Amino acid sequence: MLNKSIPSFIMILGAAILACGFNLFLIPHQMLSGGVSGVSMIIGYWSGFDIAILYFILNLPLLIWGWFVIGKLFIFYSILSVLFTSWFLEWIPVRAVAEDLLLSAVFGGVIVGIGTGISLRFGGSTGGFDILGSILTRQRDFPLGTLLSGLNGIVVIALGYMFNWNDALASMLSIYVGGKVVDTIHIRHVKVTAFIITTCKDAILAKLLQKPRGVTVVHTRGAFSHTEKDMLMTVTTRYELAELRRIIRETDPKAFVNVVPTVGVLGEFRRT
Numbered sequence: 001m002l003n004k005s006i007p008s009f010i011m012i013l014g015a016a017i018l019a020c021g022f023n024l025f026l027i028p029h030q031m032l033s034g035g036v037s038g039v040s041m042i043i044g045y046w047s048g049f050d051i052a053i054l055y056f057i058l059n060l061p062l063l064i065w066g067w068f069v070i071g072k073l074f075i076f077y078s079i080l081s082v083l084f085t086s087w088f089l090e091w092i093p094v095r096a097v098a099e100d101l102l103l104s105a106v107f108g109g110v111i112v113g114i115g116t117g118i119s120l121r122f123g124g125s126t127g128g129f130d131i132l133g134s135i136l137t138r139q140r141d142f143p144l145g146t147l148l149s150g151l152n153g154i155v156v157i158a159l160g161y162m163f164n165w166n167d168a169l170a171s172m173l174s175i176y177v178g179g180k181v182v183d184t185i186h187i188r189h190v191k192v193t194a195f196i197i198t199t200c201k202d203a204i205l206a207k208l209l210q211k212p213r214g215v216t217v218v219h220t221r222g223a224f225s226h227t228e229k230d231m232l233m234t235v236t237t238r239y240e241l242a243e244l245r246r247i248i249r250e251t252d253p254k255a256f257v258n259v260v261p262t263v264g265v266l267g268e269f270r271r272t
Contacts, residue, residue: 007122011080018081018115018126019088025108025174027051028096032159032171033112034152034178036062036128042159052089056082059127066131077124078131085126101170109174113181121185191262193235194244198255201230207247208234235262 022033022041030045032038036058044051059082067075098104116126125131129151152175160168197220198204208215218231236244241259248255 007077007124008080010118010122011077011124012084014115014119014124014126015081015084016088016115017118018085018112019092021108021111021115022051023089023092023094024097025104025111026171027094029101029104029170030163030167031101031105031108031174032156032167033108034155034175035126035130037126038152038155038159038171038175042155042162046162050090052086055089056086062131063127070131074124075131077119077122078127081119081124082127101166102173105170105174106177109177110181112174113178114185116178117182117185120182191235191237192241193233193260193262194241195258195260196232196234196248196255197229197257198232198248198252199229200252200255201232204232204248204251204255207251208232208244 018037022037025031026033027041030041032041037055040051040054040058043049043054063075063079063082066078096104098107119126120130132151156168156171156175159171196204201217205215205217213234213236216233218233219228220231221228234244245257248257
């Protein structure tokens with residue numbers, strides 16, 4: 001129960017932060033966020049319909065579709081996020097914190113990015129294009145980032161044609177800033193390779209292999225000392241790097257560890 005209650009609380013917190021970004025920074029200036037929220041906003045600006053209700057209605061078919069295609073736990077957290085975001089959008093008054101359009105775009109993007117990022121970090125999403133992109137990229141080999149950028153671009157261009165280009169360009173800035181914040185918080189997709197040279201191979205392996213994790217063992221010898229040791233090579237994510245460092249520090253404090261960024265991984269890579 002505790003394991004699920006913490007992510008659930010984070011989804012609600014992320015929803016509150018997201019709604020603050022919308023109602024206090026973007027909506028008062030008729031700017032857009034990315035994804036389905038942006039579609040909800042543009043329809044709301046044009047028709048006068050309640051954006052909170054639109055946000056929920058437009059997300060609903062994607063959540064149902066994702067429930068059968070992606071995974072129930074991920075969609076459960078996403079449903080929680082969408083429900084509470086809709087509720088907070090109704091509860092938080094639409095009132096501009098900053099009158100300046102540029103300041104609102106930047107800080108709105110930061111706040112929306114924080115809300116989205118922590119939701120992704122704890123195994124859910126804020127719904128919308130994240131779910132659509134995940135479904136489409138499972139069926140076709142297409143870069144998710146490119147797909148989401150293209151979908152967001154269509155929404156922003158529509159705002160420019162329907163209303164004015166100042167709001168559209170400010171929305172593009174907000175979406176860009178929000179994306180950078182999400183990338184800073186949600187680091188599960190960023191890969192690194194760790195090279196661990198140790199004399200405690202078996203002890204470290206026993207801890208590393210408690211989770212499904214690929215490790216390659218290479219026998220080494222020091223060029224100067226001629227001391228024979230073992231090198232463990234493993235590809236992991238920045239999200240799990242802190243745990244890896246803790247395991248090494250507790251098991252072999254004298255181990256030499258080299259962590260390098262990984263541009264890409266081909267072949268089998270177990271995702272946890």
